[in-house]
Structure formats: structure tokens, C-alpha cells
Amino acid sequence: MAQTTAGNLLELRSVRQAFRKAGGGEHVVLDDVDLTLREGEIVGLLGRSGSGKSTMLRIVAGLARPSGGTANYRGQPLNGPTAGIAMVFQSFALFPWLTILENVELGLEAQGVPADERRKRALAAIDLIGLDGFESAYPKEVSGGMRQRVGFARALVVQPQILLMDEPFSALDVLTAETLRTDLLDLWVEGRMPIKSILMVTHNIEEAVQLCDRILIFSSNPGRVAHEMRVDLKHPRDRLDPAFRELVDEIYDLMTRRPGHRAGRAEAMPVATIGTPLPRISTNLLAGMIEEVAAAPYNGRAEISVLAEDLAYEIDDIFPVIETLQLLRFAELPEGEVVLTEAARRFADAEVDDRKRLFAEHLRHLPLAAHILRVLDERANHRAPFSRFKEELEDHMTEDYAERTLRAVIDWGRYAELFAYSEEDAALTIEDAA
Numbered sequence: 001m002a003q004t005t006a007g008n009l010l011e012l013r014s015v016r017q018a019f020r021k022a023g024g025g026e027h028v029v030l031d032d033v034d035l036t037l038r039e040g041e042i043v044g045l046l047g048r049s050g051s052g053k054s055t056m057l058r059i060v061a062g063l064a065r066p067s068g069g070t071a072n073y074r075g076q077p078l079n080g081p082t083a084g085i086a087m088v089f090q091s092f093a094l095f096p097w098l099t100i101l102e103n104v105e106l107g108l109e110a111q112g113v114p115a116d117e118r119r120k121r122a123l124a125a126i127d128l129i130g131l132d133g134f135e136s137a138y139p140k141e142v143s144g145g146m147r148q149r150v151g152f153a154r155a156l157v158v159q160p161q162i163l164l165m166d167e168p169f170s171a172l173d174v175l176t177a178e179t180l181r182t183d184l185l186d187l188w189v190e191g192r193m194p195i196k197s198i199l200m201v202t203h204n205i206e207e208a209v210q211l212c213d214r215i216l217i218f219s220s221n222p223g224r225v226a227h228e229m230r231v232d233l234k235h236p237r238d239r240l241d242p243a244f245r246e247l248v249d250e251i252y253d254l255m256t257r258r259p260g261h262r263a264g265r266a267e268a269m270p271v272a273t274i275g276t277p278l279p280r281i282s283t284n285l286l287a288g289m290i291e292e293v294a295a296a297p298y299n300g301r302a303e304i305s306v307l308a309e310d311l312a313y314e315i316d317d318i319f320p321v322i323e324t325l326q327l328l329r330f331a332e333l334p335e336g337e338v339v340l341t342e343a344a345r346r347f348a349d350a351e352v353d354d355r356k357r358l359f360a361e362h363l364r365h366l367p368l369a370a371h372i373l374r375v376l377d378e379r380a381n382h383r384a385p386f387s388r389f390k391e392e393l394e395d396h397m398t399e400d401y402a403e404r405t406l407r408a409v410i411d412w413g414r415y416a417e418l419f420a421y422s423e424e425d426a427a428l429t430i431e432d433a434a
Contacts, residue, residue, distance in 0.1 A: 015068070043197070
């Protein structure tokens with residue numbers, strides 16, 4: 001750990017962030033979030049897309065103001081960007097017409113630092129981050145990994161107290177990301193970076209365990225800190241270490257456990273409502289996941305962490321798929337595992353037409369699909385506009401989620417041959433009446 005001095009750099013209390021919806025009401029992104037960042041620690045914000053992690057980071061960066069609660073840096077309210085906090089973004093966000101040196105100098109220029117001092121500090125940051133020799137190159141001349149190193153140099157050159165990182169490795173290939181993570185961690189452990197703490201957003205559970213001293217696991221809709229976990233393993237951390245794997249498995253368990261569920265107890269199948277947001281997962285992907293888990297070596301039961309590693313999936317890849325299978329009653333998710341139901345095992349062995357029939361039976365378990373079928377059946381022409389259902393969903397979720405949810409059920413209904421949809425007319429019909 002780079003620093004051991006006690007002290008709170010950042011304190012967020014009861015932070016809430018909400019946005020007005022077009023049709024009235026509000027969409028709550030964050031609710032009642034507390035966060036403390038102390039000197040000498042790396043804290044990870046871990047959760048799925050839509051859990052408000054990046055919104056939280058924007059609040060800390062001073063790029064957004066919370067709707068409620070307080071956000072203080074060194075005891076003072078955060079009112080816009082501050083010199084003590086710098087951010088590394090997911091995208092490289094470099095100016096293509098500037099050289100690497102000029103890109104790194106940019107923040108110092110905005111602060112009014114004299115030219116000679118700017119150049120000296122920028123060259124030192126470039127050397128620190130491993131880009132020495134590329135000062136005169138333009139972003140298009142270097143690889144993605146090098147462009148992200150420029151992003152780190154640009155953040156570090158202003159000598160912040162807190163470094164914010166918003167999924168800084170996600171746009172890189174696996175090997176490049178691992179190299180950059182390792183280099184960054186070495187600089188941190190050796191105390192060579194001019195920062196006191198790091199706050200990072202990630203979707204990668206192993207990345208969080210590899211880098212962080214504390215991990216805050218966010219739930220969704222709205223975003224809240226559902227769990228806080230300490231990582232007491234010494235650096236460098238070995239991914240094959242049983243203690244490392246145990247922490248990874250525990251996080252997968254926590255992220256699949258529903259609120260109120262106690263560890264060690266059987267969990268009932270979740271019950272969806274019409275207002276349950278649904279991911280737009282293709283039936284090919286759902287079928288492929290069933291086939292994967294049904295086959296050896298899993299034989300119908302797999303630890304989610306192992307399955308994700310075997311498939312090279314991150315949490316935003318695997319959770320939507322297995323949770324959709326759970327909602328369709330093709331899978332159960334007991335404590336960090338995915339277990340196929342008997343119906344899923346039959347699905348894995350079935351021919352195309354039998355698969356469609358099975359899927360149709362299980363799709364009726366989704367209230368939105370059942371609602372669509374009921375409305376279409378009750379109408380004399382067995383027809384209803386897309387907008388009729390979308391507007392109904394917007395009473396429960398944002399316009400984007402309503403669109404995504406409805407199109408997901410339409411895709412599944414077409415595969416199951418329960419109802420048809422015409423994009424030209426923007427209308428749904430009973431399949432037999434199409």
C-alpha cells in the first residue's frame with residue numbers, strides 16, 4: 001500500500017441522484033449511498049450496468065451534483081472539479097491533433113502552469129508511466145494500451161490526491177489490460193505515484209480482487225451499496241491462490257443473492273412483474289448457455305465464477321444470461337452456482353421444434369409476455385401497437401429500459417411463435433393470426 005497515514009480524503013453521505021422522466025415522475029439512479037475514501041487505499045465500485053457506479057464517479061469528480069445528500073473532499077463540499085481529484089476515462093479521450101507530450105501538458109496548461117514547468121512535469125509523468133521515447137508521437141501512431149497510458153499520465157501530471165478510474169482497462173485486449181494493471185499496481189505499491197488514494201469503477205470481479213483494498217458492491221434500480229468487502233491479501237496477488245478464488249466466489253454469490261436472502265437457505269424462484277426490466281438477450285445465447293452448462297464438465301451444475309472464467313465473460317456478460325434463464329425457470333442460482341432445471345436439460349437434448357414448444361411454455365411465466373398474449377387475444381383483430389405496451393412499461397421504468405424490455409420479449413415471443421411483430425406497422429399480432 002502506497003500510504004498508511006490515517007485520514008479521510010472523501011466522504012459521501014446519503015447521496016441521491018435522480019432525473020426527471022419525460023412523462024413525469026423521476027428515475028432514481030442512486031439512493032442513500034455512503035462512501036468514505038481514506039488515504040492509502042484502493043476502493044473498487046463493483047456492479048452491473050445501470051447500478052449508478054459511473055454516476056457516483058462523476059459526482060466525486062465534480063462533473064455532476066447529487067440531488068440529495070452531501071459530498072465532501074477534505075472536509076469541504078465538492079462544488080465542481082477540484083485540483084485534488086483527477087480522472088482516467090474508459091475511452092482514451094485524447095486530442096488527435098496534439099502529440100502525446102501536448103496531450104499530457106493540457107491539464108497543466110488549463111491550470112496556468114508556466115511552459116517550462118509544464119514540460120518538465122509532463123516528461124516526468126510520461127517517463128513514469130512507461131512512454132518515454134513517444135513524446136512527439138500522435139495518438140494514431142501508438143497502440144490502444146499506449147493511448148490509455150497517456151490518459152494515466154495526463155491524470156497523474158496534475159499531482160492529484162485522488163485518482164478516479166472509470167473502467168480504464170475495459171477497452172483493451174486481455175493481455176494489454178493485464179500488463180497495464182500490473183504496471184499501475186507496481187507504481188502504487190512502490191509509492192511512486194503522486195496520489196494518496198484510488199477510487200475505481202469496474203465490471204470485472206477478478207480485477208477488483210486483484211487491485212482493491214475494499215470493494216463496494218452496488219445493487220441496481222436504484223443504485224445502492226449492497227455489500228462492502230475488505231480484501232486483506234498482500235500484493236502481488238495470485239489469481240490461483242485459494243484465498244483469491246474464495247473471495248471471487250463470495251462476490252459472485254453476493255451479486256446473485258436477492259435482497260433479504262440468508263446464506264445457506266434455499267432460495268425460491270424469483271417472481272417477475274410486468275415492470276421488471278429485462279435484458280435483450282438472444283435466444284441463441286440463451287440456448288448456448290443451456291447447452292454449455294448441460295455438457296461436461298458441468299453436467300447441469302456450474303460455479304458461476306468458473307463458468308465466467310471458462311467463457312471469458314465479465315459480470316455484464318454472464319449475469320443477464322443466467323438471470324434470464326432463472327426468470328424463465330430454466331435455471332436456479334443457489335449461492336454462486338447456476339443449476340439447470342429438468343426442463344432446461346430436456347431443452348438441451350431437444351430438436352428445434354421441441355425447443356420452441358418448451359420455450360413457449362416457459363415464456364408464459366413472464367408476466368409481460370402473458371400480458372401481451374392476453375391483450376392480443378381479447379382484441380377482435382388480435383392486434384395491438386408497439387406503443388401501447390411501451391407506454392405502459394414507462395410507468396415502471398425509463399423510456400430506454402421500456403424499449404429494451406419490450407423488444408426482448410418480442411424477440412423471445414417470435415422465436416417461440418407465440419406472437420408476431422411487424423416493424424413496418426410497429427404492431428404485434430397473435431402468431432396464428434399473422
